[in-house]
Amino acid sequence: MNRLRIPILGRESDQGGIWSIITGWVLARPVPLASLTVAGLVALTIPFFSMNLGFNAGADALPDALESKRALELLEDHFSSSLISPAKVIVDAADINAPEIQAALAALIETVGNNDAFLGPFDTITDRAGTVTRINVPLAGNIDDDESEDAVRLLREQIVPEAFAGLNVQTFVAGDTAEGIDFRDRMFSSAYYVFAFVLGLSFLLLLVMFRSIVIPINALVLNLLSVGAVYGVLVMVFQWGWGIGIPGSEETGIIETWLPLFLFGILFGLSMDYHMLLLNRIKEEYDKHDQNELAVATGIRLTAGQITSAAAVMVGVFAAFATSRILGLQQFGLGLAVAVFIDATVIRVILLPASMKLLGRWNWYLPGWLDWLPRVTPVDEAPQAIPAPGND
Incomplete structure (x- = not known):
């Protein structure tokens, strides 16, 4: 059966496969790679600032094959x-x-x-x-x-x-137009609270988990870069019409009003899941050897198989949504698929190790006035089972 394994990618999970090779390459040249990657993500984010939110109502919201869409198009045209x-x-x-x-x-x-x-x-x-x-x-x-x-x-x-x-x-x-206005106004008024809650809770959890103020800040910045890039891709595909060859994609001129806030919550949850898994292994290795670069390389190597496999499954599932003929599902599916791909590759393999290499020991900096935070440590050994009492 081992003859069916894919070369490089099919190596034992603790060797990391191709991701271990890439990580070593990134750690050897963190400044140019981090700079180029950040520049690329920022460039993808720029279209976000021209995002036009609205509802795909009327004929635009329906698949082409439906008779009701053709009837609506006649009404809208005449x-x-x-x-x-x-x-x-x-x-x-x-x-x-x-x-x-x-x-x-x-x-x-x-x-x-x-x-x-x-x-x-x-x-x-x-x-x-x-x-x-x-x-x-x-x-x-x-x-x-x-x-x-x-x-x-x-x-x-x-x-x-x-x-x-x-x-x-x-x-x-x-009416429908009035409801759209009210929904958008209410969403905008509550968005600040949602952003503050998600960012604040993520920061606090990472702060307690890793006893560092640098790790949470770095993680939040990387996640925001990923989310911004996804927003930009959605604008380019669905609002500007770029990449319309993507199966299921269709230019609409607008992004669904509910989508940015909805995606933000889901994407932050998914990306934090990856980060917690990866950073936890890095922290374990750092506590063992007190060597930052070795801890980063080892942590990525030991988690590469799990994260890559999980990401591949999710990208496939979300990409299936992108092939839907319902425009809201198209935008939802493409956004999630692109986000998981960026987070599991660009962020995890390039930006995270590069930034942690550059920060060095500052990754684990905790001000003295926060030393009262609890120490969350993994359990090395499972508790021994208590034997059943024998018959007297």
């Missing part, structure tokens, strides 16, 4: 997708049929009818109790474009408040 999902003005009052409220409704319909941002007809529906009215207001733009978002904001901030000023009513503006 009318507007917002005819299918217009903005909805909701009016809640004690008596919707009161003369002053009916006058306000008529004034509202007249105002939107005279504005090019809206299309008729403006259907009005009142519930049986006569307390709630819904006015459908089709938008001139498509569901997810800037023109429609501006129109919804105009309804919310100016047209509707002015029409019902001084009346004892509650008004709301809903």
Whole structure:
């Protein structure tokens, strides 16, 4: 059976295979390799700053083979997708049929009818109790474009408040476009808390685990470089249309609003998993021999097989999502596949050993005022089993 092993890659796991050779090469020239790698990741990150977030709504969100997509494309080409999902003005009052409220409704319909941002007809529906009215207001733009978002904001901030000023009513503006605006605003407002929580918790866990303030900072910087590069790749492929030959990829001009924050959490969890496994072996070797470079080389050699195998499985699984005809799944799958690939190769094999070689003993620096932190050490031997009591 050993004759079926792949040369170099099929060596015993404790020898590290090709990764051990690459690690030795990296440790021999850390400055140029780290500089080139960081420059490459930063270059991949630059497109992130032009990321256009939105929802793939209407025909864009559906596979080409569906009949419903062809019907939606006809509507969008000759009318507007917002005819299918217009903005909805909701009016809640004690008596919707009161003369002053009916006058306000008529004034509202007249105002939107005279504005090019809206299309008729403006259907009005009142519930049986006569307390709630819904006015459908089709938008001139498509569901997810800037023109429609501006129109919804105009309804919310100016047209509707002015029409019902001084009346004892509650008004709301809903619809797919309004929901997209609300979702994006809420996501942005909570993103800072998510980033702070993930980064802070990761820092604290690594600080306690390795009793060092340098190891956590280095790990967070490397992970942020990886995440930024993934964001940039998504923009280049799905927003700019580069690499559309990738199976399943399709230019959309936007990145799904939910994706960056969602990817950030998952990617940090996956990358920290690799880092914890690798850094733990490096720390064990450093504690044994007190030699930083030897510890780095040995740690990578001993974990190469596990990390590479796990990464290969995950890349394959996530790449399968990227071949989906659902655009959100395409972006999700490609993002995760690229992230795992970068983290398991570029970060683990080049940047991590190079940076730890350059930092030397500073890797394990802990200020004296933090010496109270608990010492988390692996258990060398399993506890012995207590023999069963014999029969008296």
